[in-house]
Amino acid sequence: MKCIVLFASGSGSNVENIVEYFTGHPEISITCVLSNKRDAYVLDRCNKLGVPAFYFNKAGFTDSPLVLQLLKCIEPDLIVLAGFLLKIPSDLVKAFPNRIINIHPALLPKYGGKGMYGKHVHTAVKAQGESESGITIHYVNEQYDEGAIIRQFKVQISEEDTVDQIMTKVQSLEHTHFPGVIEDLLLGR
Ligand code: GAR
Numbered sequence: 001m002k003c004i005v006l007f008a009s010g011s012g013s014n015v016e017n018i019v020e021y022f023t024g025h026p027e028i029s030i031t032c033v034l035s036n037k038r039d040a041y042v043l044d045r046c047n048k049l050g051v052p053a054f055y056f057n058k059a060g061f062t063d064s065p066l067v068l069q070l071l072k073c074i075e076p077d078l079i080v081l082a083g084f085l086l087k088i089p090s091d092l093v094k095a096f097p098n099r100i101i102n103i104h105p106a107l108l109p110k111y112g113g114k115g116m117y118g119k120h121v122h123t124a125v126k127a128q129g130e131s132e133s134g135i136t137i138h139y140v141n142e143q144y145d146e147g148a149i150i151r152q153f154k155v156q157i158s159e160e161d162t163v164d165q166i167m168t169k170v171q172s173l174e175h176t177h178f179p180g181v182i183e184d185l186l187l188g189r
Helices: 013-022 041-049 066-074 090-095 118-127 163-186
Strands: 002-008 028-035 053-055 078-081 100-104 132-139 149-156
Touching (some): 002 013, 002 163, 013 028, 013 163, 028 041, 041 053, 066 090, 078 163, 100 163, 118 163, 132 163
Parallel strands (some): 002 028, 078 100
């Protein structure tokens, strides 16, 4: 069985979607969800879904190697950042080469980098008057949103679309495509 560890900081709609997709999967399972936000809604979702979930603080993540050691014990085949907003420490990136992926709610390299997350991204896309946006699934390296791109998916947006409507369109792309891309990577497809 291949196993996934998910990292999330927020609402966790992607986590819920990924967990549901892999429930009962013959070759892939979700080991646990890790969050840096004690009050993140993703932790409530995990309680409802019956998925093991852990909160960690800065002392365990950036100031000590404890999260890294935990991951080394778990030996995940893939670490998936699903709405995780902290930079991954370089020792963690080095310990899991090409085994950490992230989803970004825009067509990188546009609208990436520090501060570009969640609604900030869609606000910037709207301000630029873009006619399309989308999602990027990419490997994680030591820079925000700069690792090699695995897959991108696009959606048309119109001038009338509000920031919230753009966000809804992009989230729908995430929910449609992210689990399948994870599955393809793990099964070498
Ligand atoms: C998602 O749209 C994801 O692409 C984005 O955070 C949202 C989390 O939603 N990630 C980033 O912006 C990373 N830079 P969710 O908590 O409902 O899954």
